[in-house]
Amino acid sequence: AQSVSQHNHHVILSEAASLELGCNYSYGGTVNLFWYVQYPGQHLQLLLKYFSGDPLVKGIKGFEAEFIKSKFSFNLRKPSVQWSDTAEYFCAVNAWSGGSNYKLTFGKGTLLTVNP
């Protein structure tokens, strides 16, 4: 079964600092990769996704992520964070789980706190 690891449980930054959140997965086959964000009191929203092609993908609100196949990684980056980026960030992997089934597995999440 696939697993997803997010290295940072809680990250605290000041506004304008750069952000990188780590995500590694364990699965040997083809995967689709996602970053979701959950702002306080709001529902899960898609930040960005990677299916194929250019391994550097851009998402909403200035976020980007790079897929490095050899490292099984899909790290999220933003050059300059804002207070409004305070949220929980989840990395997720969709992979074949047997038969004709695919399963989306989430990492444990990283809470990002941005201080003004």
Add this chain to the structure above:
Amino acid sequence: DTEVTQTPKHLVMGMTNKKSLKCEQHMGHRAMYWYKQKAKKPPELMFVYSYEKLSINESVPSRFSPECPNSSLLNLHLHALQPEDSALYLCASSRGIRETQYFGPGTRLLVL
């Protein structure tokens, strides 16, 4: 439009009650999902429906009973729940089981 709606937003029920959660999408998606999310934890998959047929049941207790009446609707019937079942229940949908899942706002359930 990537909207998934869920009702009710909040639900309080006793351990002997029967209640249902509802989920609706009008994006023409053919896969729908139920997840359970405890506080400060990631969503955990419960059920997957593909083309209105149950394709994945993640060993969920029988006190949770899913139903997919048509391609736009997904229900979760609840009966004889335990306090540890209190959580945020999320519905999601996608065009297909390999595609991007879009999540609803969830139903926050409290079992007393």
